[in-house]
Amino acid sequence: MPVAAVLAGGIVGAVVATTFMGSSNEPPEVKIAAQAPQIAEKTPEQDQVQLEEKQTNVAVAAYAQPQAPTVEELTKTVSVGKGDTLMKVLTRAGADRSESHQAIAALTEVFDPRDLKIGQDVTLQFSTDDADLTKDSVVPSLMSVSLNEAVDRQLAAIRTPGAGFTAQETVLELDKSLVRAGGVIQNSLFLTAAQAGIPTKTIIDLIRIFSYDVDFQREIQPGDSFEVYFERFSDDTGRILKDGAIHWATMTLSGKEISVYRFKTADDGFTDYYDAKGRSVKKTLMRTPIDGARLTSGFGKRKHPTLGYTKMHRGVDFGARSGTPIMAAGNGVVEVAGRNGGYGNYVRIRHNGSYKTAYAHMKKFAKGVRKGSRVKQGQIIGYVGTTGRSTGPHLHYEVHRGGKQINPLSVKLPAGRKLGGKMLTAFREHSKKLNTEVANTALETQLASSD
């Protein structure tokens, strides 16, 4: 069996259920549930519950039959919680301190313990093989520690009897395939795509790609449709492990079709999305720097919701749940990031000589967003909140041109790169090939889920 299949099937998890090397004739029927390595995230609370359950099982295995001790191998999987170090995780799982120390020392050859993530699973294997079986309580010794750094990269410290722990790195070879999926939009693109089984990451990428051209608050009508052609990676058992880049996508809005192609320009090495004519879909600024929000108040005169008098509203408001990520509408430098009176937590970005954008009432700023920091278009800069003079969670968004606020929804945005010459010729060849590829791939309206 190839290594990839062994790891994918979870050999560490299977050992407990199948190996029971009893020394007596009638081994006691004590079994530990097999625990395959998991990728799914867990909350620390869930982890705590799991841990307690497993500890109970271990106690049964170790102490239930002191009269007939047997050699056992047991596996425990523990999720990393907030504030955990590898040492804390291992000792919480019942590993001896000095054994844990040796295992961690070996593991650091292939893994930086600072890369440990909350929710990450760590699998420990124990054995009573070399323990003193004449004693009532048998303390199993640590045999291996393994964790998945990525879905396709497993790292482990494995004990060789008499030689301590050695590091091991296993890279799974993933099969790449391209999937064509799509549907007719019912209520929102997000919901329809999610119902079709399209992974969340792909939907967000899709919205980002089209957000320069499509105003998702106003332009989507029931009956509009979309298609997306993207990468999926699976192991050799066919299990989907991750999703990759979108190669092509199309949206049909009120009968009008917009298609985009992923293309790398050889002259500068940048990969971007272009329309059929070779124009970059990227505009200097995005119209809507937030996903899944609804426009609650437009630009212009209105009666102020909290103060009652008529006032000029110099931005647009997007209602969204508290904590919804807010993106930088364009590349630029953060000019202000801090408390700003009625605006609450406020960020202003300078994009170029004439354009700036501002974002108000944030719950908090994203990591690293402070005065002077450089941000990229689409980068998360903060989260929706209701700080300052605000009646509920929403984003107040402003576009400034030449120092004056203008309507973000009607502003004519300067376009991005337009391919010409050799680059356009190469793009035409590429897009023609992609069109044929897509046409030869069956459209799926219900995908098998990967998350």
Ligand SMILES: [Zn+2]
């Ligand atoms: Zn506002």
